[in-house]
Amino acid sequence: MxxxxxxxxxxxxxxxxxxxxxxxxxxxxxxxxxxWGNVGRWSVQVTKGQVFNDDIGAISPVAGETGIGWAVHYGVGIFYGVLFLVIVGPGWLTGAAFLPLWVFSILTIAAGWFLLQPGMGLGWAASKTEDPWRGRRMGLVAHTVFALGMWVVALAVGGTV
Known part of the structure; x- marks a missing residue:
């Protein structure tokens, strides 16, 4: 592979x-x-040149927005998986150390905090939400889980590269 x-x-x-x-x-x-419908709606707005919105929920729904949101969600995950290997090189798969993957995954939260969340009207790093620090902590944990999922796959199939 x-x-x-x-x-x-x-x-x-x-x-x-x-x-x-x-x-x-x-x-x-x-x-x-x-x-994921809101993510799909936001993604369609981006294609129209509207990156930042005051409230994505106030924008008219888009046909298929939930499916678009799911596709973007998995597309971004795939992009990050490939990007990580581009950065560290395929040789990383031999030992598949968790720490570089975890650091990378934590850094990827910047796209959510500084592009997606303000794009949907939630403010920089969820600053316009009821409890921004809770959302930030939850995001960091979710990105750690993302790293763990990528790591398990790397361990399972990495040796076949």
Whole structure:
């Protein structure tokens, strides 16, 4: 298996781990699941040149926005999986140390904090939400789960590159 396919699988595995984490949080703590429809709506707005919005919920719904949101969610995860291997090189797969992957995954939260959240009207790093620090902590944990998911896939298939 080539390193690029491994990167794709790592991205899918990390994103799936985040989704399973969200389901667990819903079951255990009653937290709401992410609204991928809003992400899809925002993504369509970006293609029209509107990156930042005051309130994505106030914008008219877009046909297929939930599917678009899910596709963007997994597409970004796949991009990150491949990008990580581009940065560290496919040789990383031999030992697959967790720390570089975890640091990378934590750094990727910057896209959510400084592009996605303000783009949807939530402010920089969720600053316009009811409890910004709770959202930031939850995001850091979710990105750690993302790293764990990518790492498990790297360990499982990395040796076949």
């Amino acid at each position: 080539g390193w690029m396919i491994t990167g794709v699988l790592m991205g899918i595995g990390g994103t799936l781990a985040m989704d399973l984490w969200a389901l667990l949080l819903r079951q255990v703590a009653g937290l709401p699941l992410p609204n």
